[in-house]
Amino acid sequence: MKKRSITLFINGEECNITVQAHHTLVHVLRNQLNMTDVKHCCGRGECGACTVLVDDDKAPGGRKAVDACMVLAAMMDGKRITTVGGLEEDGKLHPVQQAFIDEGAVQCGFCTGGMIMKSVSILEKNPKAKEDEIRSELEGNICRCTGYVKIVDAVKKAGSWSTKR
Amino acid sequence: MSNSRILPEFELLVPQSVSEAVDMAAQYGDKAAVLAGGTDLLIMLQKGSATSEYVIAMGEIEGLDYIKYGKADGLRIGALTTITRMVDNNTVKKNYPALWQACKQHSAPQIRNIATTLGNVMRASPSGDCSCALLALGAAVMLESKNGRREVPMDDFFINYGKTARKVDEIAVEIVIPPVQNGVVSSFMRMTRTNFDLSKVNVAVQLDLSGKTCNEARIAVGAVAPTTIRIKKAEALLKGVKINDALLEKIASVVSKEIKPIDDVRSTAEYRRDVSAVLVRRAIKACL
Numbered sequence: 323m324k325k326r327s328i329t330l331f332i333n334g335e336e337c338n339i340t341v342q343a344h345h346t347l348v349h350v351l352r353n354q355l356n357m358t359d360v361k362h363c364c365g366r367g368e369c370g371a372c373t374v375l376v377d378d379d380k381a382p383g384g385r386k387a388v389d390a391c392m393v394l395a396a397m398m399d400g401k402r403i404t405t406v407g408g409l410e411e412d413g414k415l416h417p418v419q420q421a422f423i424d425e426g427a428v429q430c431g432f433c434t435g436g437m438i439m440k441s442v443s444i445l446e447k448n449p450k451a452k453e454d455e456i457r458s459e460l461e462g463n464i465c466r467c468t469g470y471v472k473i474v475d476a477v478k479k480a481g482s483w484s485t486k487r
Numbered sequence: 488m489s490n491s492r493i494l495p496e497f498e499l500l501v502p503q504s505v506s507e508a509v510d511m512a513a514q515y516g517d518k519a520a521v522l523a524g525g526t527d528l529l530i531m532l533q534k535g536s537a538t539s540e541y542v543i544a545m546g547e548i549e550g551l552d553y554i555k556y557g558k559a560d561g562l563r564i565g566a567l568t569t570i571t572r573m574v575d576n577n578t579v580k581k582n583y584p585a586l587w588q589a590c591k592q593h594s595a596p597q598i599r600n601i602a603t604t605l606g607n608v609m610r611a612s613p614s615g616d617c618s619c620a621l622l623a624l625g626a627a628v629m630l631e632s633k634n635g636r637r638e639v640p641m642d643d644f645f646i647n648y649g650k651t652a653r654k655v656d657e658i659a660v661e662i663v664i665p666p667v668q669n670g671v672v673s674s675f676m677r678m679t680r681t682n683f684d685l686s687k688v689n690v691a692v693q694l695d696l697s698g699k700t701c702n703e704a705r706i707a708v709g710a711v712a713p714t715t716i717r718i719k720k721a722e723a724l725l726k727g728v729k730i731n732d733a734l735l736e737k738i739a740s741v742v743s744k745e746i747k748p749i750d751d752v753r754s755t756a757e758y759r760r761d762v763s764a765v766l767v768r769r770a771i772k773a774c775l
């Protein structure tokens with residue numbers, strides 16, 4: 323097939339679409355569904371800007387972080403997908419988003435969505451993640467403004483909130 | 488070579504079982520590429536270093552995501568088992584440290600969540616980290632076609648750069664590693680510029696230290712020849728002797744002579760010669 327009709331559950335909403343077989347998930351999210359919160363950057367799985375969370379019943383929290391440029395949209399049929407635009411709940415930012423603001427962990431902002439999504443998955447696996455673990459888990463996300471210190475601080479802060487609650 | 492983030496068009500085939508996949512491989516032959524995680528294939532298609540009219544995407548086949556261990560059978564790793572699953576598996580960590588370390592050091596988390604262990608082998612890149620560990624561990628690849636299954640030892644699997652013993656009508660279904668024996672130990676090491684890069688050189692070693700001397704040794708080195716290779720002359724030096732520093736020096740110099748590295752974007756031949764010798768020495772020491 324050159325095209326496939328699929329159902330995605332994006333940020334909690336059911337979405338029935340027909341996608342081109344050769345289009346990646348990031349391409350479909352941005353160009354077909356106008357979800358420009360997901361950035362398309364290197365297209366080679368190297369920078370992490372397009373990171374989204376996808377169902378994985380064996381992963382902690384039931385979802386895992388993947389590069390949306392490295393998977394075909396057509397192979398995501400039936401999957402739940404969370405993007406940075408879907409993290410907010412009842413008008414309240416996700417703790418990781420709030421911590422990025424509080425710590426000033428954003429410079430140009432292009433890597434931020436991917437950084438936040440990967441950080442959410444780090445804390446879902448281990449809310450007490452320490453500096454070493456955070457840094458090695460963020461290895462697949464590149465910030466060309468190089469504001470890594472504040473990003474790591476923000477993840478630690480968000481982790482400390484969730485363990486207090 | 489084109490260099491676009493948009494893939495060229497292809498016809499997507501989505502088998503729901505291994506037998507369907509095998510039928511498709513038989514029907515489309517070399518017009519079809521098999522897609523597991525896609526972290527190699529999508530990039531090859533983007534760059535134009537692979538072209539394919541058909542893509543057989545394995546992702547929806549149930550029951551290929553497994554890691555099973557039995558004392559008689561050894562370890563079996565299904566075709567859709569991701570690198571992350573391997574890193575999270577305690578049997579792999581305890582029984583096959585070389586493979587566990589290779590998976591742990593492979594790429595970055597988002598890629599490890601998609602990429603498969605078997606895909607790494609099937610890509611037949613000389614720098615493949617799992618390939619290197621699996622060669623040292625004496626693993627085999629199970630291939631299935633309409634004529635049934637056949638198990639090809641890793642020793643006979645890599646034919647040339649990017650080329651394996653797989654025939655076009657075959658689908659790889661699992662990796663098989665012999666059961667662990669008392670006293671058999673292994674280790675893996677690689678050299679990269681940053682953790683995230685592909686290996687400039689990687690090394691895996693398996694030693695049988697169950698007796699007073701080393702009974703058996705397997706040494707695999709990657710990114711120093713068109714395929715991952717064993718250094719049999721160095722292995723022979725280890726057999727039946729006690730390992731000491733003088734022997735390790737000798738082995739290191741044999742390794743430098745036996746490999747055929749090239750200059751490329753990641754490193755130079757000269758560097759690879761020096762560093763593979765050092766890594767082999769360190770990997771053997773790590774087993775002692």
Ligand SMILES: Cc1cc2nc3c(=O)[nH]c(=O)nc-3n(C[C@H](O)[C@H](O)[C@H](O)COP(=O)(O)OP(=O)(O)OC[C@H]3O[C@@H](n4cnc5c(N)ncnc54)[C@H](O)[C@@H]3O)c2cc1C
Nearest residue numbers: 521523524525526527528594603606607609610615616659
């Ligand atoms: C950013 C980045 C970093 C990387 N870092 C590393 C690294 O550190 N170390 C490393 O070794 N590799 C690395 N790689 C390469 C790649 O991720 C690995 O080789 C990976 O394990 C391949 O698995 P896959 O499932 O994605 O393979 P795919 O891309 O799906 O397939 C790879 C090849 O194998 C064939 N194939 C796959 N499955 C089958 C099957 N069941 N039957 C027959 N043929 C099959 C495909 O046709 C293709 O030719 C990296 C890649 C990227 C994008």
